[in-house]
Amino acid sequence: MSEWLNPSTSAYRLTDLGWSTEHDHQFLPYRGTHVPARVARVERGGVDVLGAAGTLHVTYGGSVLAAAAADHTQHPAAGDWVAIARWPDGRLTLEAILPRRTVLTRDSSNRTSHGQVVAANVDLVVIVEHLDPDSDLGRIERLLVLAWSSGATPLVVLTKADLVPDPERMREEVVAVAPGVDVLAVDATADDGATALRQRLGPDVTMTFVGPSGAGKSTLVNAIAGANVMATNEVRGRDGKGRHTTTHRELVVVPGHGVVIDTPGLRAVGLIADPDDIADAFPDIDELAGECRFRDCAHEAEPGCAVLAAAGDGELDKDRLARWRKLRREAAYQARRADARLRREELARSKRRAKALRQHYRARGR
Ligand SMILES: Nc1nc2c(ncn2[C@@H]2O[C@H](COP(=O)(O)OP(=O)(O)OP(=O)(O)O)[C@@H](O)[C@H]2O)c(=O)[nH]1
Numbered sequence: 182m183s184e185w186l187n188p189s190t191s192a193y194r195l196t197d198l199g200w201s202t203e204h205d206h207q208f209l210p211y212r213g214t215h216v217p218a219r220v221a222r223v224e225r226g227g228v229d230v231l232g233a234a235g236t237l238h239v240t241y242g243g244s245v246l247a248a249a250a251a252d253h254t255q256h257p258a259a260g261d262w263v264a265i266a267r268w269p270d271g272r273l274t275l276e277a278i279l280p281r282r283t284v285l286t287r288d289s290s291n292r293t294s295h296g297q298v299v300a301a302n303v304d305l306v307v308i309v310e311h312l313d314p315d316s317d318l319g320r321i322e323r324l325l326v327l328a329w330s331s332g333a334t335p336l337v338v339l340t341k342a343d344l345v346p347d348p349e350r351m352r353e354e355v356v357a358v359a360p361g362v363d364v365l366a367v368d369a370t371a372d373d374g375a376t377a378l379r380q381r382l383g384p385d386v387t388m389t390f391v392g393p394s395g396a397g398k399s400t401l402v403n404a405i406a407g408a409n410v411m412a413t414n415e416v417r418g419r420d421g422k423g424r425h426t427t428t429h430r431e432l433v434v435v436p437g438h439g440v441v442i443d444t445p446g447l448r449a450v451g452l453i454a455d456p457d458d459i460a461d462a463f464p465d466i467d468e469l470a471g472e473c474r475f476r477d478c479a480h481e482a483e484p485g486c487a488v489l490a491a492a493g494d495g496e497l498d499k500d501r502l503a504r505w506r507k508l509r510r511e512a513a514y515q516a517r518r519a520d521a522r523l524r525r526e527e528l529a530r531s532k533r534r535a536k537a538l539r540q541h542y543r544a545r546g547r
């Protein structure tokens with residue numbers, strides 16, 4: 182186990198972990214009986230939390246387990262602020278999750294679950310994409326939808342600016358697909374890259390870095406930390422598997438510059454967006470759609486469609502429109518699937534109820 186998770190390591194100041202006066206208020210019901218802490222790592226049987234007592238391993242309290250069984254999103258996640266109880270026998274249990282400000286969710290492959298929270302209370306989603314090879318605009322758009330749907334603010338960092346002849350021109354292309362979002366082009370291996378990013382951070386900002394493998398996420402985190410807190414590709418070994426071993430840190434405190442969350446689940450986040458989230462990432466198209474003749478315009482072939490008109494006269498990039506359509510189809514498909522899942526669960530519940538009733542009457546009849 183790394184020194185990071187060793188209980189003998191030093192205590193944390195709650196404010197370095199992102200604690201604010203809002204949390205003071207939320208924690209009032211637990212004051213005196215529980216201690217506050219932040220979840221750094223989730224395991225099957227419990228979590229590691231960081232707090233004034235350092236790093237602690239705690240198991241789940243009964244009410245937390247019951248809530249999580251009924252609704253997977255109520256399972257503790259990295260970044261959660263929680264209330265910990267200490268029992269007379271010395272056992273530590275996680276008894277409550279404070280209200281989450283933001284949630285990054287992934288659709289679970291488990292058909293009976295309702296998606297899984299992979300990180301909570303993230304303020305800033307840093308979308309990292311390389312300029313060399315060329316940036317993937319569709320991937321950036323997709324991650325923007327993800328960021329907006331979590332409630333966090335996105336920031337786009339384009340790395341490897343040192344490897345291309347005209348990074349500014351490429352940055353402009355990305356600016357066009359990220360309306361209202363800050364877009365930086367940096368050399369992540371140089372000081373000014375870290376400086377530009379640090380200027381966007383604050384001491385109590387919780388951030389997460391998403392983007393393709395090799396884009397420079399770990400390099401950036403290490404640069405803002407001024408230390409090697411994340412394993413980069415070079416030091417990770419050839420099999421590429423070293424990253425999410427049991428010693429991996431999922432929540433790293435960068436004193437003065439915030440908290441970084443990096444969970445294995447984040448690597449696999451899919452898209453469960455609702456149309457509003459997509460609109461957040463595509464305000465240009467959303468605005469055009471407001472000008473269509475028909476309120477329920479599908480922007481496919483309708484007369485008076487402002488979206489099609491804009492695509493026709495070049496005001497709206499046709500490729501961007503095609504990617505937007507694809508995301509909307511995907512979201513609609515996910516929504517239908519979730520509906521079907523809910524119906525299946527409701528059916529299973531009513532069958533269980535009927536069976537229980539039959540047994541009840543049979544027992545009485547005897
Ligand atoms: N020249 C140059 N190299 C970079 C830059 N950013 C990252 N690299 C290099 O790219 C390689 C991959 O960087 P990482 O930081 O490990 O990438 P990552 O996004 O964390 O990758 P995963 O951990 O696989 O998701 C390393 O060799 C970095 O030194 C950059 O801006 N310029």
Ligand SMILES: [Zn+2]
Pocket residue numbers: 470473474478479480481483485486487488489
């Ligand atoms: Zn239209």
